[in-house]
Amino acid sequence: MKQKREKLMHALSYADDEYITEAAPRGKKPKRKFVKWTILAAALGCLLVAFNLWLFVPLDPMLPDVSMYADSPYYEVIQKINTTFSRGEENNFKRYLRKTDFFRFFFGLFQEKNDSESLGPTATGQIYQETTDNQVQGIIEGDLVKRSDRYAYHLASNSLRIYSIEQENSALVGEYTVVDRPQNRRFGSERCMYLSEDCKTVTLIFSDRFTDSSENRVTVISLDVSDPQNIVKKNVISVAGEYLTSRVIDGSLLLLTTAFLSDLGSSTVDFADESTFVPQITTKEGTECLAPEQIILPQTVLYANSYVTAFCLDEETLEAKDAIAVLTLVADVYITDDCIYVPHYFYKNTATSDYTMNEIIAISYKNGFEKLGSVCVKGYVNNQYSMDEYDGVLRVVTTVGDGTESNASLYCIDLQTWEIVSSVKKFAPKGESVRSVRFDGDAAYVCTAIEVTDPVFFFDLSDVKHITYKKSAMHDGFSHSLVSFGDGYCLGIGLETVLKSIKIEIYKENDSGVESVCKYDKDVYCSSDYKDYLVDREKRIIGFSSYNALVAPIVSYYTLLWFDGENLQVITEIVNDGQTDRAVYIDGYLYLFGENFFKVEKVTIP
Amino acid sequence: MEDGRIVELYWERDEQAIAETQTRYGMYCHRIAYNVLHSDEDAEECVNDTYVRAWNSMPPQRPSRLAAFLGRITRNLALDRYLFDRAQKRARSTELILDELEECIPDPVTAPPLAEEIALRDAINAFLASLPQKNRMVFLRRYWYLSPIKEIAADYEITESNVKVMLHRTRQSFKAYLEKEGIEI
Numbered sequence: 001m002k003q004k005r006e007k008l009m010h011a012l013s014y015a016d017d018e019y020i021t022e023a024a025p026r027g028k029k030p031k032r033k034f035v036k037w038t039i040l041a042a043a044l045g046c047l048l049v050a051f052n053l054w055l056f057v058p059l060d061p062m063l064p065d066v067s068m069y070a071d072s073p074y075y076e077v078i079q080k081i082n083t084t085f086s087r088g089e090e091n092n093f094k095r096y097l098r099k100t101d102f103f104r105f106f107f108g109l110f111q112e113k114n115d116s117e118s119l120g121p122t123a124t125g126q127i128y129q130e131t132t133d134n135q136v137q138g139i140i141e142g143d144l145v146k147r148s149d150r151y152a153y154h155l156a157s158n159s160l161r162i163y164s165i166e167q168e169n170s171a172l173v174g175e176y177t178v179v180d181r182p183q184n185r186r187f188g189s190e191r192c193m194y195l196s197e198d199c200k201t202v203t204l205i206f207s208d209r210f211t212d213s214s215e216n217r218v219t220v221i222s223l224d225v226s227d228p229q230n231i232v233k234k235n236v237i238s239v240a241g242e243y244l245t246s247r248v249i250d251g252s253l254l255l256l257t258t259a260f261l262s263d264l265g266s267s268t269v270d271f272a273d274e275s276t277f278v279p280q281i282t283t284k285e286g287t288e289c290l291a292p293e294q295i296i297l298p299q300t301v302l303y304a305n306s307y308v309t310a311f312c313l314d315e316e317t318l319e320a321k322d323a324i325a326v327l328t329l330v331a332d333v334y335i336t337d338d339c340i341y342v343p344h345y346f347y348k349n350t351a352t353s354d355y356t357m358n359e360i361i362a363i364s365y366k367n368g369f370e371k372l373g374s375v376c377v378k379g380y381v382n383n384q385y386s387m388d389e390y391d392g393v394l395r396v397v398t399t400v401g402d403g404t405e406s407n408a409s410l411y412c413i414d415l416q417t418w419e420i421v422s423s424v425k426k427f428a429p430k431g432e433s434v435r436s437v438r439f440d441g442d443a444a445y446v447c448t449a450i451e452v453t454d455p456v457f458f459f460d461l462s463d464v465k466h467i468t469y470k471k472s473a474m475h476d477g478f479s480h481s482l483v484s485f486g487d488g489y490c491l492g493i494g495l496e497t498v499l500k501s502i503k504i505e506i507y508k509e510n511d512s513g514v515e516s517v518c519k520y521d522k523d524v525y526c527s528s529d530y531k532d533y534l535v536d537r538e539k540r541i542i543g544f545s546s547y548n549a550l551v552a553p554i555v556s557y558y559t560l561l562w563f564d565g566e567n568l569q570v571i572t573e574i575v576n577d578g579q580t581d582r583a584v585y586i587d588g589y590l591y592l593f594g595e596n597f598f599k600v601e602k603v604t605i606p
Numbered sequence: 607m608e609d610g611r612i613v614e615l616y617w618e619r620d621e622q623a624i625a626e627t628q629t630r631y632g633m634y635c636h637r638i639a640y641n642v643l644h645s646d647e648d649a650e651e652c653v654n655d656t657y658v659r660a661w662n663s664m665p666p667q668r669p670s671r672l673a674a675f676l677g678r679i680t681r682n683l684a685l686d687r688y689l690f691d692r693a694q695k696r697a698r699s700t701e702l703i704l705d706e707l708e709e710c711i712p713d714p715v716t717a718p719p720l721a722e723e724i725a726l727r728d729a730i731n732a733f734l735a736s737l738p739q740k741n742r743m744v745f746l747r748r749y750w751y752l753s754p755i756k757e758i759a760a761d762y763e764i765t766e767s768n769v770k771v772m773l774h775r776t777r778q779s780f781k782a783y784l785e786k787e788g789i790e791i
Contacts (some may be wrong), residue, residue: 004704004708005704005707006685006689006704006705008710009685009703009707009749010685010703011726011727012730012746012750013681013682013750014726014730014731015730015731015734015746015750016734017669017670017671018671018674019731019734019742019746020671020673020677020678020746021671021673021752022673022675022739022742022743022746023742023744023746023747024673024677024751025637025747025751025757025761026636033695056607138668184612189774306618306619319747329617329618329619329665331665331666335690344667345617347617347667351784356666356667356668380666380667380777397759399666409791425768431727433687498709500702506662566740571686598692
C-alpha cells in the first residue's frame with residue numbers, strides 16, 4: 001500500500017502545467033490594517049518600477065546596422081551573429097555591467113612544445129586491444145581505461161597509471177601525474193584518454209572550468225609510454241571552450257569543442273576585427289582565424305552565440321591539420337567513419353504551436369572538412385545513439401514537443417538527396433520522451449518514458465519506405481541505455497521505479513511485440529553513463545559499479561552479471577573502497593580500476 | 607526578468623539564467639522542497655539540483671510555463687530524496703499527506719489488471735478539469751505542493767475544517783473517478 005500511495009503521489013506530477021500554475025502558493029492577502037503600509041509600499045514599488053524601466057527597457061530594439069561590413073569576407077557570419085544580438089536587448093543595466101567587466105574571448109588554440117627531450121618511439125611489441133564499446137566500429141571513442149595485451153592504462157582524476165596484465169601478479173608499473181592543467185580549475189572536470197594503435201602514445205584530454213571566471217578550457221596531452229617506467233610528455237595543447245567529444249581515426253584525433261559567446265554584446269564584438277568573433281587555429285605557420293569557408297552557418301534560426309569547433313590533430317604531435325566551425329549550440333554529435341553529424345537546435349513558432357526543430361548538418365572529414373548537406377526534422381535528439389547512418393540512409397529518432405505534449409518520431413533521410421524518405425511520427429503515447437535508442441543494422445530499439453514506466457519499441461527498417469514497429473507492454477523503470485546484445489537480444493540499462501535503483505533488462509523481439517526476457521534490479525545508486533558499464537557480448541556479461549547510501553559508511557560494490565539465455569545471474573559482487581571507474585574482463589580475471597585502488601579477482605563464467 | 611527571456615538565457619548557455627531563476631523562483635522551489643523534506647538544508651540542496659536539472663534540460667526543452675516546469679522538477683527530486691531517505695528519517699507531515707492519499711487508491715478487485723501510466727495521467731487531468739476551480743486549487747496545494755492545512759486555509763480565507771472537508775470529499779471523488787475509469791495504482 002505504501003508503494004501505491006507513493007506512486008500516486010508521483011503520478012500527480014502529471015497534473016497539467018495550467019493547474020499547477022493556477023494553484024501555486026501566492027502568499028497571504030494583505031489585511032486591512034496594513035493598508036497604510038501597502039500604500040507606502042506601492043509608492044516605493046512605483047519608484048522601483050520606474051528605476052527598473054530605466055535600467056532594463058531596451059534602448060534600441062532594432063538590429064544593429066552591420067551593412068558597413070558588407071565587404072568583409074565574414075559578412076555572412078556577422079549577419080548571423082547579429083541576429084542573436086537583437087535578443088540580447090541592449091539596455092542601461094547591460095551598459096553599466098559592461099563598464100565593470102572586460103571583454104573576454106576564448107577561441108585561442110595554442111600549442112606548447114615540451115622542453116624535455118623525447119626518447120623517441122621504441123618498438124613496444126604490444127598488441128592494441130579495444131576495451132571501449134564504440135558506437136561505430138573502428139571509430140575509437142575516448143575512455144578512462146585502454147589496454148594492450150600486456151598493459152592496462154587507467155586515467156585517474158589527475159594521473160595516468162599503467163598496470164601490467166598478469167592476473168594475480170598484476171602491478172602498477174608506471175605513473176604520470178599531470179601538471180599542465182589550470183590550477184584554479186573547478187571540481188567536476190571531464191576527462192578521457194586514448195592509446196595509439198602501436199601502443200607507444202597515450203593521449204589525455206581534460207575539460208576544465210576556472211574558479212575565477214566562466215571560461216572553459218580543454219587540455220590535450222600526449223605521452224610517450226613506450227617505456228611504462230619512464231613516461232615522457234611529448235606535447236600539450238590547450239583549446240579554449242568546453243569539451244564536446246572526440247574520436248581517433250587512422251592516427252588522427254578529432255577533437256570537438258563548444259565555445260559560448262554569452263558575454264558578447266554589440267559593443268564588445270568588433271566586426272572590423274574578426275579575431276573577436278571568429279575561432280582561431282594555431283598551425284606550424286602560426287595562429288590565424290578560420291577562413292569564412294571554414295565556418296558553417298545553419299540555414300535556420302541561430303539561437304545561441306556559440307561555436308562548435310572540430311579540430312583534426314595529429315595523434316602523436318597534436319599538430320592541428322585542419323579545423324572547421326559551426327555556428328550553433330549542440331549537446332552531442334554523431335561521428336561515422338567519414339562524417340560528423342551536428343544537430344543544430346532551433347525553436348519554431350507557428351500560429352498554432354511552438355516546437356523545437358533540429359537542422360542536422362553533415363560534415364565530411366576524411367579529406368579535409370567539408371559540409372555535405374543538411375536536413376531539418378522536428379524535435380530534438382537524445383544523444384549520439386539517436387542517429388545512425390546505414391546503407392545511404394540517416395535514421396534519426398527525436399523527441400517532439402515539450403512537457404506533457406511531447407512524443408517521439410523516427411525519420412529516415414536519403415543522404416544523396418537530403419530529403420526525408422519516410423517517417424513514423426508520434427509513435428509513443430502522448431507525453432513521452434525518448435530515453436534511449438539503439439540501431440542495429442536493419443533494426444532499431446527505442447525506449448520512451450514519462451517518468452518511470454515505459455514501453456520499448458522495435459522497428460523493422462529493412463524497407464525504409466514501409467517501416468513497421470512493435471511495442472512492448474509498459475514496464476516499471478526505463479532504460480537510459482539500450483545496447484544490442486547479440487543473437488537478437490537487446491540489453492536495457494536504466495532505473496527502476498522512483499527510488500532510482502538499477503534495472504538491467506534483456507528484451508527480445510517476437511511475433512507479438514517486444515518481450516522482456518529477464519530483469520535484474522537492486523536498490524543501489526548507479527551511473528547513468530553507458531561507458532561506466534562493462535558489456536561483453538561474447539561472454540554475455542554485464543558489470544557495473546554501485547553504492548548503497550542507506551548504510552554508513554557507504555559501501556561500494558562491483559557487480560558482474562551473466563545472461564544464461566533465460567536469466568541474469570549474479571556471478572560476483574566485490575566490495576571496494578570507493579567507486580570503480582572501469583572494469584575489464586580478461587581471460588578469467590576481472591580487473592577493477594578505481595581512484596584509490598586497483599584490484600584483480602578471479603571470476604569464472606559458467 | 608520574464609520567463610521567456612530566462613528560457614532564452616538557458617538556450618544561450620548564459621549562466622545568468624541560473625541567477626535569474628534563483629531570483630524569480632528560488633523561494634517558490636524552496637517552498638515546494640521544504641514541504642516535502644522539512645529541512646532547510648535538504649530543501650536547499652534539492653533546489654540547487656533543480657537548477658542543474660533545468661540547465662541540462664534547456665536546451666533542448668523549452669517550457670512554456672517555467673514555474674510549473676521548475677516546480678515539477680523540484681517536487682520529483684524532493685519526493686525521490688524523501689523516499690530514498692525514508693529508512694533514516696521521515697517527515698511526519700509528509701507521511702500524513704501520503705496517508706491521506708491512501709484513501710484515493712482504487713480497490714484492486716474492481717480495477718482491471720492492466721494499468722498504464724499514461725491512462726493514469728490522463729485520468730488525473732480529466733479529474734482535475736472536472737473539479738470546481740477552488741476545490742482543484744486546494745487539492746493541488748495539498749497534494750502537489752504538499753502545503754500544510756493551516757497555510758491553505760489562510761491563503762484561501764477559509765477555515766481549516768473547511769479545507770479538511772473539501773479535501774476529504776475530493777479524495778473520495780478522486781477514488782470513485784479512478785475506479786470508474788478502471789485505473790489501478
